[in-house]
Amino acid sequence: MKHERLGELLDGxxxxxxxxxxxxxxxxxxxxxxxxxxxxxHERGLKELHLMASALFPVHKPILPLIKxxxxxxxxxxxMNGPIAECLSNHGLKGSLTMQTHGGRARSIxxxxxxxxxxxxxxxxxxxxxxxxGVHGKNACGSLGxxxxxxxxxxxxxxxxxxxxxxxxxxxxxxxxxxDVLLVKTLGDAEGIMSGxxxxxxDPLGLKIAREALRLLQALDVFEDGVSFQSGAGGISLxxxxxxxxxxxxxxxxxxxxxxxxxxxxVDALEGGLVDKLYDVQxxxxxAIESLKKNANHHAISASNYANPNNANRVxxxxxxxxxxxxxxxxxxxxxxxxxxxxxxIGGSGGHSDTAEDAxxxxxxxxxxxxxxxxxxxxxxxxxxxxxxxxxLITERGIAINPKRRxxxxxxxxxxxxxxxIEELMAKAHAFTGxxxxxxxxxxxxxxxxxxxxxxxxxxxxxx
Amino acid sequence: xxxxxxxxxxxxxxxxxxxxxxxxLKIEIDTVVHEAFYDHIKTLIEKTLAEESLENVRLxxxxxxxxxxxxxxxxxxxxxxxxxxxxx
Numbered sequence: 005m006k007h008e009r010l011g012e013l014l015d016g017x018x019x020x021x022x023x024x025x026x027x028x029x030x031x032x033x034x035x036x037x038x039x040x041x042x043x044x045x046h047e048r049g050l051k052e053l054h055l056m057a058s059a060l061f062p063v064h065k066p067i068l069p070l071i072k073x074x075x076x077x078x079x080x081x082x083x084m085n086g087p088i089a090e091c092l093s094n095h096g097l098k099g100s101l102t103m104q105t106h107g108g109r110a111r112s113i114x115x116x117x118x119x120x121x122x123x124x125x126x127x128x129x130x131x132x133x134x135x136x137x138g139v140h141g142k143n144a145c146g147s148l149g150x151x152x153x154x155x156x157x158x159x160x161x162x163x164x165x166x167x168x169x170x171x172x173x174x175x176x177x178x179x180x181x182x183x184d185v186l187l188v189k190t191l192g193d194a195e196g197i198m199s200g201x202x203x204x205x206x207d208p209l210g211l212k213i214a215r216e217a218l219r220l221l222q223a224l225d226v227f228e229d230g231v232s233f234q235s236g237a238g239g240i241s242l243x244x245x246x247x248x249x250x251x252x253x254x255x256x257x258x259x260x261x262x263x264x265x266x267x268x269x270x271v272d273a274l275e276g277g278l279v280d281k282l283y284d285v286q287x288x289x290x291x292a293i294e295s296l297k298k299n300a301n302h303h304a305i306s307a308s309n310y311a312n313p314n315n316a317n318r319v320x321x322x323x324x325x326x327x328x329x330x331x332x333x334x335x336x337x338x339x340x341x342x343x344x345x346x347x348x349x350i351g352g353s354g355g356h357s358d359t360a361e362d363a364x365x366x367x368x369x370x371x372x373x374x375x376x377x378x379x380x381x382x383x384x385x386x387x388x389x390x391x392x393x394x395x396x397l398i399t400e401r402g403i404a405i406n407p408k409r410r411x412x413x414x415x416x417x418x419x420x421x422x423x424x425x426i427e428e429l430m431a432k433a434h435a436f437t438g439x440x441x442x443x444x445x446x447x448x449x450x451x452x453x454x455x456x457x458x459x460x461x462x463x464x465x466x467x468x
Numbered sequence: 469x470x471x472x473x474x475x476x477x478x479x480x481x482x483x484x485x486x487x488x489x490x491x492x493l494k495i496e497i498d499t500v501v502h503e504a505f506y507d508h509i510k511t512l513i514e515k516t517l518a519e520e521s522l523e524n525v526r527l528x529x530x531x532x533x534x535x536x537x538x539x540x541x542x543x544x545x546x547x548x549x550x551x552x553x554x555x556x
Binding site: 345346373374375376377436437438440441442443 | 480481500501503504505507508532533534535536
């Protein structure tokens with residue numbers, strides 16, 4: 005059914021207290037769909053809803069009153085920052101907060117651990133056969149990877165669009181599965197959809213970390229034909245991606261694939277013949293969207309085909325190298341990207357622990373100090389990714405290899421790279437900062453869930 | 469009274485120290501690393517003021533995660549400005 009009024013659509017749905025509604029985050033900080041729908045559910049007096057959003061951003065601040073008054077009881081998400089994250093860290097919520105991974109979210113939907121009653125899927129273009137694409141329209145966001153399982157497994161699937169077209173030749177969501185289409189004035193705000201700050205870091209420490217990472221990858225003989233590589237959109241990661249491309253070009257090598265969130269540096273590699281395929285679960289900039297439109301070897305993939313641990317065909321099971329960040333890392337190599345050292349939620353796994361587990365080599369890059377707060381702790385405040393899946397840590401003052409990776413240490417035994425134990429790196433940091441006082445957590449508000457569905461750690465309110 | 473002496477900035481990893489005359493010593497510390505380093509920073513400031521024999525001042529430290537040597541350098545600069553003007 006096609007609807008032009010949200011009220012008319014909602015009249016036709018089986019709305020109940022406690023129901024689970026889902027959203028994807030491809031419109032990032034430009035998303036207007038989640039707020040629109042949640043406000044309407046609030047106005048209808050629904051209570052104790054389970055909000056399953058693949059991520060929450062500062063733009064979603066208007067739903068704060070719904071969390072406070074119990075309209076939303078439970079939240080399941082893979083990443084959050086901004087006012088909602090701060091509010092939950094300080095005050096908690098009526099029900100529970102579950103922080104998943106990108107692959108774990110897909111797994112839990114496919115396997116029925118989470119049953120979505122209604123999926124509201126923001127779609128930048130929808131055709132008459134209810135097919136949807138993310139690459140066309142004024143609010144184009146590129147890949148719709150994180151929404152694909154919602155579009156297949158929710159009990160009721162609603163596409164929300166501001167752009168109806170006759171036909172789409174390259175749909176990412178198949179119309180057969182879709183129940184309803186809702187036409188709205190605008191899905192989002194294009195300025196917030198594209199990440200504004202996709203620039204290689206200019207910070208000399210960041211550039212040094214990037215250089216050391218590339219030196220380490222060379223010492224480990226990573227560069228060869230057919231290598232596969234993933235890195236994020238942070239300033240240091242981008243410097244590494246560009247440097248990775250440069251080395252591949254100099255040596256006349258070609259990679260098999262780059263995966264994950266795609267930027268213009270990934271597109272440069274594809275168009276420069278340095279990599280065979282891009283597997284794109286999220287476009288971070290305009291260059292990525294344009295490439296997805298025109299390059300046959302740039303593939304949009306679903307979250308399940310990206311990282312679902314029980315999907316035998318997931319892309320990252322063949323991943324050789326992943327470059328990841330950290331808010332904290334401890335002497336067992338456990339990594340926290342969910343909270344800061346004091347308990348405020350600042351992010352979440354996203355694909356962090358999916359890729360760390362699957363990739364043959366997982367490399368953490370981060371400054372040793374971030375405004376006096378030391379990166380390395382005796383124990384991280386929150387475990388996002390278990391240390392057994394982390395292989396290397398690169399800081400501006402040295403490199404630590406997880407002692408469990410004796411094969412790597414053996415390979416590096418004649419290296420001139422600045423190798424230290426992680427305890428030595430922690431001591432170097434403490435020599436500058438002094439030893440930080442450990443802050444004590446408050447009441448439990450939720451859990452960090454591993455990609456396989458087990459509880460990895462608890463989330464607590466900020467202590468005093 | 470009323471005049472204040474300033475050193476430092478509010479950039480990340482720096483701190484802004486403001487000194488003004490007062491009847492007795494009063495220290496205010498506002499820091500982004502309160503949970504982990506408040507006591508440490510307070511001790512450092514008290515020790516530095518004692519070394520400089522400065523007592524009757526109001527001191528405000530707006531800290532953005534500065535390391536000890538930065539805090540100390542900013543504090544000593546503010547103290548120098550204070551002494552040149554107030555004692556001179």
